[in-house]
Amino acid sequence: MRLRLEARPEPSRVAGWLAPLIAAAATLVVGFVLFSALGKDPVQAFRAFFLKPVADLYGVSELLLKASPLMLIATGLAAGYRANVWNIGAEGQLLVGAIAGGGLALAFHDADSPLLLPAMIAAGALGGMAWAAIPAFLRTRFNANEILVSLMLVYVATHLLSWLVHGPWRDPEGFNFPQSKLFHAAATYAPLLEGTRLNGGLLVALGVVALGYLFMQKSLAGFQMRVAGLAPAAANYAGISSRRTVWLGLLGGGACAGIAGVQEAAGPVGQLLPSLSPGYGFAAIIVAFVGRLHPLGIVLASLLMSLLYLGGESAQLNLALPSAVTGLFQGTLLFFLLAADVLVHYRLRVARPAGSPAPVARAA
Secondary structure, three states: OEEEEEEOOOOOHHHHHHHHHHHHHHHHHHHHHHHHHOOOOHHHHHHHHHHHHHOOHHHHHHHHHHHHHHHHHHHHHHHHHHOOOOOOOHHHHHHHHHHHHHHHHHHOOOOOOOOHHHHHHHHHHHHHHHHHHHHHHHHHHHOOOHHHHHHHHHHHHHHHHHHHHHOOOOOOOOOOOOOOOOOOHHHOOOEOOOOOOOEOHHHHHHHHHHHHHHHHHHOHHHHHHHHHHHOHHHHHHOOOOHHHHHHHHHHHHHHHHHHHHHHHHHHHHOOOOOOOOOOHHHHHHHHHHHOOOOHHHHHHHHHHHHHHHHHHHHHHHHHOOOOHHHHHHHHHHHHHHHHHHHHHHEEEEEEOOOOOOOOOOOOO
16 A cells, blocks of 8 residues: 545645644744754753844844845745746845846945935846846747746856956955945935834835735736636636736746845945845745745745744854754745645545455444
């Protein structure tokens, strides 16, 4: 006998929403085992990883600061994922958006106009869209796989940013470090809380989440994208353009990622660096799925992922654990979420060998 997966006639909606909670609980169990194996007191480790980072106002502000780009990028990705448009290159689109917005800040370095920051945000969105347009064009024109194309473009964007800050955009007064000049105050986000790094980028991110909700839940284009994802044949029969769906999905994700890039460059960093992003573009993919591709769920999932980033930093300082612990928790969370989703949509059945007699019901 062997086990096989059998599709459920109608997956439970309650189980679908509980799956992220189950995945998070299973991740905590793995963390308990991991900390024990490393010779750490699990209770103290969990306190250092999940409680200490948000024990004061500054910690909460850092949580919101790191959650902002995650919810921003994940909202853009979710719209495309609902239509089975798989943009995996948000990290590269983030970097190109930062280059576009940062280039504007450097070109008008001495300007003190209140229009500079909005122009940088618009330039970042256009830069992200331009980078996402490459896989969109190749998918609609040559049927190229947008997963591979968008992912490979991440490495191109990474090297492009590195070349700029090592070469033509390097700060001549930066002691030969690979970095651009610090942006002018007019080219940076204003702080929301005095004494913290939390800035107006949070308001931009929440605004994009609200717009994402209206687009996905209330607009005709959002409805068409959902139909294209759930029933491609029906979408074609109804005249919904698959090419338009691909372009909308990729350009929307690219715009949000590009804005997130400007948010990092003009926010806590204040300049262009090779290590501008700690991997927000990839982490946002997990955020989108943990949030069930719904804007409200994405906000909550981004807070969880932000806590994992802060917990990893706290674990390095207080427990002498490697920085890879953060990635381990992120990967474990995604693994358990995918496993839970499989069990939501399928159930395990025992497959009997061909020719074996069926079980006979016994009389009471």
